[in-house]
Amino acid sequence: RKFGPLGWNIPYEFNQADLTASIQFLQNHLDDMDPRHGVNWSTVQYMIGEVQYGGRVTDDMDKRLLKTFCKVWFREEMFAPGFQFFTPCGNNNDAGKPYIIPQCKTVQQYLDFIEKLPPVDSPEVFGLHPNANITYQSKTARDILDTILNIQPKESSGGMGETRETTVSRMADDMLSKLPDDYIPHQVKERINEMGALSSMNIFLKQEIDRMQRVITCVRNTLTDMKLAIEGTIIMSEGLREALDNIYDAKVPPTWTRISWDSSTIGFWFTELVERNSQFNAWCFNGRPNVFWMTGFFNPQGFLTAMRQEVTRAHKGWALDQVVLNNEMTKSTKDDISAPPPEGVFVHGLFLDGAGWDRRNSRLVESPPKALSAPLPVIRIFAENQILAKDNKMYECPIYKKPRRTDLTFIATVMLRHGTPEVEKWIMRGVALLCDIK
Secondary structure, three states, X not given: OOOHHHOOOOOOOOOHHHHHHHHHHHHHHHHHOOOOOOOOHHHHHHHHHHHHOHHHOOOHHHHHHHHHHHHHHOOHHHHOOOOOOOOOOOOOOOOXXXXXXXXXXXXXXXXXXXXXXXXXXXXXXXXXXXXXXXHXXXXXXXXXXXXXXXXXXXXXXXXXXXXXXXXXXXXXXHHHHHOOOOOOHHHHHHHHHHHOOOOHHHHHHHXXXXXXXXXXXXXXXXXXXXXXXXXXXXXXXXXHHHHHHHHHOOOOOHHHHOOOOOOOOHHHHHHHHHHHXXXXXXXXXXXXOOEEEHHHOOOHHHHHHHHHHHHHHHOOOOOHHHOEEEEEEOOOOHHHOOOOOOOOEEEEOOEEEOOEEEOXXXXXXXXXXXXXXXXXXXXXXXXXXXXXXXXXXXXXXXXXXXXXXXXXXXXXXXEEEEOOOOOHXXXXXXXXXXXXXX
């Protein structure tokens, strides 16, 4: 839980009772075991990963991680002389030596072994990259700064400096000057009809434009009313006061977040609003783009579903419920794409979290030191009318809208090639694709 979404997507309350129940099961299993056949590892893995601890796990990716821990750590190889619970990264060869199963004969020897264990566990103990420590430290620092901001006095300054209201009024003027114009309904409808009103992708575009118009209207109304309230023309309501405090602290007002998307600061949020609107405006009035910025959609799952519908309708006899997503990695950047794919869509703007990317060989590699994420080249996502066979050379990588990995931010999974003997390494690394890393 210390490492946030890189570890568990959801912080579960595992407790001593889970450990006690697992130990009791192992004791019973060993007592009833036939020495000629040895330990039934599949039973041990199932009971611990699916029942004792797995009974608390609700997220699919967390369940996959827990089952991987059981598969890697509960097996016959754990009794080998050189067994370690993890393999250190790079040249850090000494980090894993204490994490072995001790071969002791007395209680004192066990106590001495425990005393020699490091006081703070390395991220590598859990299969994570050492960079996970940077993620943890950044989160801790951010929480401290947020606490300091929250306990600051909210009253206007009595000194010679600029007051809170003056600062926010100036920021409101700047945002209003950059805020996109409203969409004119009959113009949007006319363009949608020209491109094909019954096309699933155009229906999706219309829904996205409607939601963007709602955000633009809300932002314009809030900023306009706030300026009037600061001038004393209207009453400063509780909602306007809350928005003023948030904008002064460079945070996004809750009324905006409820109808839009999460972001760390109001600067990032407003920049994203302008960029999202640019994509919708260009798609609507200039035609369908060759490559899509999936981060800029309110409903990226709906985008992929619309693409599946489009591909299904293009093939006679295909059924939507039997069509599955597939992907193909390219070596191109957004600017290199000059034409759309023959089928499916090109997607750009995704970031790899927990691993690096070898662009030459199109596969996962270890993250460089201090590099928390890596931009991915353009991906071609398409649909096929068959269930893909499981390939151990491919890692099933989840895509999330934001760094907070939950069912609400999950979009889909894509298959990424890796160059290691076992895919479990990347599952324990917590490798995922993020639409936004801010």
